[in-house]
Amino acid sequence: MNTETQASFMKWRYFRQGLFFGMVRLSALMITLALLGIIVFLFFNGIRAVTWDFLTLPPTDSMTKGGIMPAIVGTFYLTVGAIAVALPLGVVSAIYLTEYAKQGLFIRIIRIGVNCLAGVPSVVFGLFGLGFFVVFLKFGSSILSGALTLGILILPTIIGAAEEALKTVPQTFREASLALGVSKWRTISRIVLPSALPGILTGAILGVGRAAGETAPIMFTAAAFFTAALPKSIFDEVMALPYHIYVLATAGTHIEQTRPLQYGTALVLIALVLGIDLIAIVMRSMVRRKKRW
């Protein structure tokens, strides 16, 4: 190859590299833009509806006026309830799967089960919740039934994240602790779990987002079409933001008229989820700063 053809060959190679990097960059950009687009769209369409009264009053006049306070409170309870159910259960399962169980057929089957659970459509969880919690266990349509249903829905997410987090804890930490004559359980609870906490919190963040946003699982298990009263116990029905949006946008008699309220509710829902995420992210970075290795 003479120098001229070699130069043009190199040029071609750099061009291809540039093209490829450009495409990668574009894909990353598009995802960010899509998210940004949704937020901006919701913001401009919904911000006028969001007033102090909107946030603090129940709906009035067949839900064409007033606020969404009961739905905010309901979604908050359902989400917190779902995390309270799924986080301990998920972390304990992950500990069993990664730290205790002998890797083999049985564990493979459990893992496949967890992954399948993650792929089940959310409406199926709703029907399961209806059949099992609402009817069979006689919890009725209630915060309890809804939180349990959402908890099962987000369980695979939390197990997956917790397993990953536990696996990233260096084996040398476990060895160091065991070699000091510390029992396996205490090694896990005092050394491994604290080190895995940031990753587990990431799983919780993802879980919160899903639990707060799902409509189908709570439709039959927890969500009320309309109730101005706030729940007095976990056996009460509640309004919830996603279901409220669904109702206003499809089932009401004033669908066009309530459009601003729908956008406003969606904006509040997104803000709530991002707010919870933000708290978790701040917590995570605080934990991370303490645990460096």
Next chain:
Amino acid sequence: MIITTRNVDFFYGAYRALSNVTLDFEKNRVTALIGPSGCGKSTLLRLLNRMNDLIDGTRVEGEILFEGRNIYAPDVDPVEIRQRIGMVFQKPNPFPKSIFNNITFAPKLSGVRDNGDLEALVEESLKQAVLWNEVKDILDKSAMNLSGGQQQRLCIARALAMKPDVLLMDEPTSALDPISTAKIEELIDSLKKRYTIIIVTHNMQQAARVSEYTGFFYLGKLIEFNATEKIFTNPDVKQTDDYITGRFG
């Protein structure tokens, strides 16, 4: 004789990593285990405090007696064994905690609660590990900020805080610079008055400098066990001579 191995075989699955190892470790002496990579010396070391229990699919045959009791007997709790036989690893592995909490972590769990006792234990352990003067003002700082050599001495202090009878060291200086290595070697010398030390090393000069007894391993077998001076000047087996003079390995 504090630890004795009797006809020990060890298997990783079907692979036999140790065959028929019979060996006595004397109390309050430093014993070095040497040999080329993969010869089984680290495997033997990890058998002595049951660290190989952590690996699935392994099997031990023969007996390992610690103060006359077989540590692989079914009624023996490995946790109890590890409290009496401490270990220092190849790479320094402090916990992501403060220097103070690194040392008090295990003693606290085994029942030392009083703050005064814990502080005394930290000072005593760090002094034994010749680290006290360097860290006495930063005990509440993260152990991860220390240098590699300091971290390794902290790990030694951490093991000493459990007041073990035996200290196992698995190539404790192979990740360290020469100055840190010299400090650890001095430390080993001062510790042997109170502890039985068994050290695995790749470095033959190190074995010659720090130990009183040396065992040479090759392909999972104990080839020769003798006083260090004898091993390095006039070994009984030709293979040992070939190894220490660098003709193979």
